[in-house]
Amino acid sequence: MVTHERLICSSDEVVEKGMGVRFDMPHLGERETGFVLRYRGAVHGYINQCAHVPAPLDWKEGEFFDLTRTAIICATHGAQYHPETGYCELGPCKGKSLKKLNIAERDEKVFLIEQI
Numbered sequence: 001m002v003t004h005e006r007l008i009c010s011s012d013e014v015v016e017k018g019m020g021v022r023f024d025m026p027h028l029g030e031r032e033t034g035f036v037l038r039y040r041g042a043v044h045g046y047i048n049q050c051a052h053v054p055a056p057l058d059w060k061e062g063e064f065f066d067l068t069r070t071a072i073i074c075a076t077h078g079a080q081y082h083p084e085t086g087y088c089e090l091g092p093c094k095g096k097s098l099k100k101l102n103i104a105e106r107d108e109k110v111f112l113i114e115q116i
């Protein structure tokens with residue numbers, strides 16, 4: 001297995017509790033995406049797929065946070081996930097988790113670290 005770094009975006013595109021940045025994940029499927037967002041200063045990344053039903057989480061591209069900007073919310077049935085862990089704290093998939101991605105931030109850039 002080889003470690004591969006993929007550039008996702010520049011750091012300034014991921015604003016604290018702001019819009020997330022989606023990116024394609026073609027090896028998971030033609031329409032599959034991942035996303036990164038910033039919470040408490042750190043960038044976190046997940047596969048954009050709810051733990052309840054495998055549907056994208058954002059109601060509008062990049063809109064992952066709920067109104068309080070303290071939880072990731074699923075647009076379909078409202079499951080709420082902790083932004084730092086991806087753990088579902090409320091909703092039909094309570095107790096399950098989003099699939100977390102290995103993200104690195106350095107030199108003002110955000111990278112996805114993949115094992116290929």
Ligand code: FES
Pocket residue numbers: 050051052053054055074075076077078079091092093
């Ligand atoms: S598909 Fe996300 S809560 Fe049902």
